[in-house]
Amino acid sequence: MTKEYDYLIVGSGLFGSVFAYRAKQSGKRCLVVEKRSHAGGNVYCETVEGINVHKYGAHIFHTSDREVWDFVNDLVEFNGYINAPVANYKGTIYNLPFNMNTFSKMWNITTPAQARAMIENQRKSVSGEPANLEEQAISLVGVDIYEKLIKSYTQKQWGKSCTELPAFIIKRLPVRYVYDNNYFNDRYQGIPVGGYQTLIDKLLDGVSVKLNTDYFSNREKLSAMADKIVYTGLLDEYFDFCFGALEYRSLRFETEILELDNFQGNAVVNYTDPETPYTRIIEHKHFEFGKQKKTVVTREYSMQWEKGMEPYYPINNDHNQAIFEQYWNRAQSERNVIFGGRLAEYKYYDMDKVIRSALDAAAYEFK
Ligand code: FAD
Ligand code: UDP
Numbered sequence: 001m002t003k004e005y006d007y008l009i010v011g012s013g014l015f016g017s018v019f020a021y022r023a024k025q026s027g028k029r030c031l032v033v034e035k036r037s038h039a040g041g042n043v044y045c046e047t048v049e050g051i052n053v054h055k056y057g058a059h060i061f062h063t064s065d066r067e068v069w070d071f072v073n074d075l076v077e078f079n080g081y082i083n084a085p086v087a088n089y090k091g092t093i094y095n096l097p098f099n100m101n102t103f104s105k106m107w108n109i110t111t112p113a114q115a116r117a118m119i120e121n122q123r124k125s126v127s128g129e130p131a132n133l134e135e136q137a138i139s140l141v142g143v144d145i146y147e148k149l150i151k152s153y154t155q156k157q158w159g160k161s162c163t164e165l166p167a168f169i170i171k172r173l174p175v176r177y178v179y180d181n182n183y184f185n186d187r188y189q190g191i192p193v194g195g196y197q198t199l200i201d202k203l204l205d206g207v208s209v210k211l212n213t214d215y216f217s218n219r220e221k222l223s224a225m226a227d228k229i230v231y232t233g234l235l236d237e238y239f240d241f242c243f244g245a246l247e248y249r250s251l252r253f254e255t256e257i258l259e260l261d262n263f264q265g266n267a268v269v270n271y272t273d274p275e276t277p278y279t280r281i282i283e284h285k286h287f288e289f290g291k292q293k294k295t296v297v298t299r300e301y302s303m304q305w306e307k308g309m310e311p312y313y314p315i316n317n318d319h320n321q322a323i324f325e326q327y328w329n330r331a332q333s334e335r336n337v338i339f340g341g342r343l344a345e346y347k348y349y350d351m352d353k354v355i356r357s358a359l360d361a362a363a364y365e366f367k
Contacts, residue, residue, distance in 0.1 A: 013041020078190030
């Protein structure tokens with residue numbers, strides 16, 4: 001018997017929405033189910049006082065993948081925003097990522113040669129391949145920057161000491177011997193004009209979306225409605241946690257409207273001292289060069305994840321990776337189900353990588 005839909009897509013984040021868009025272009029019928037009250041997953045923006053508030057944390061689009069960049073630019077316009085966060089350490093401001101502006105302020109120096117000499121001298125305590133995040137950080141930028149800008153921020157962010165964390169986390173950040181505060185090395189960067197909802201609306205235009213619908217609350221009925229499933233939720237939940245639960249880091253956001261036009265002069269300020277309980281403050285209007293009378297700021301607190309909380313960051317250490325492999329092997333033998341996205345692939349994916357992954361999955365499916 002013909003089913004009502006070709007695809008049931010669980011989750012309306014970027015993976016689910018991009019897949020739905022491609023499926024629709026190929027004449028397929030899709031139903032997207034989303035347990036939240038809105039579409040878009042973690043890129044969702046809510047308009048407050050005329051400002052697009054990044055409800056699940058600051059999202060800056062950046063990529064070097066030309067095809068992904070062309071894909072999103074065919075749908076929406078990007079505003080040219082370049083992310084240049086600053087760090088506030090006990091009241092002193094330092095530029096991020098670690099570059100000549102940071103080195104100059106930290107050591108009162110002016111040239112790349114002086115910066116290299118400082119770092120060379122301060123990294124002597126680490127010999128050989130860095131075994132953890134602390135060693136990796138010291139070997140990249142020396143002890144002073146590690147102590148002031150990395151150690152406590154990282155500990156707050158991950159709830160673990162830097163000696164217990166894998167080195168790769170810090171390798172995401174550029175280290176530059178030029179005066180350049182661009183947080184990313186990618187070729188293309190920006191924020192969709194009008195916020196991320198413009199992108200999500202375009203992707204889901206003409207697609208059936210059921211909000212406030214948890215797949216697991218009606219699994220059999222929903223599964224029976226389509227020939228295939230695209231699953232972007234938690235991988236372990238799909239298999240009823242049979243190999244144990246994968247761990248995440250969660251976040252808590254405290255948002256307030258302020259009766260002033262400019263609170264901190266930058267979209268992102270990281271608090272890198274141990275005493276401040278939050279990791280950063282986001283002032284949303286600066287993502288879109290806003291001129292509104294009021295401003296909206298969000299304090300971001302990192303916290304231990306427990307079942308039922310939003311799972312923001314996968315914790316890709318050896319323990320979790322071993323559990324993930326078991327689930328992933330099992331997923332390969334699941335017929336007519338495509339697993340994709342940050343949660344189902346248990347990967348610390350940026351937006352462009354999720355879009356790439358969804359485009360590839362769709363290309364394979366609709367070839
Ligand atoms: P999600 O956005 O998580 O979407 C999954 C969706 O599935 C969710 O809407 C969820 O509610 C739904 N769902 C889950 N289970 C079920 C179920 N059982 N039934 C129904 N629906 C379900 N990337 C960048 O490129 N730049 C950045 O600056 C950046 N900043 C970030 C900041 C933070 C704080 C975080 C957490 C992430 C950031 N990212 C950033 C990453 C970016 O958010 C992700 O790459 C992207 O949003 C992932 O899309 P997704 O579709 O895989 O997952
Ligand atoms: N980091 C840090 N100090 C900062 C910013 C980042 O020590 O001011 C470290 C921290 O360990 C963090 C990692 O660099 O987890 C990656 O930072 P990024 O901003 O890429 O993380 P995101 O917030 O995007 O996950």
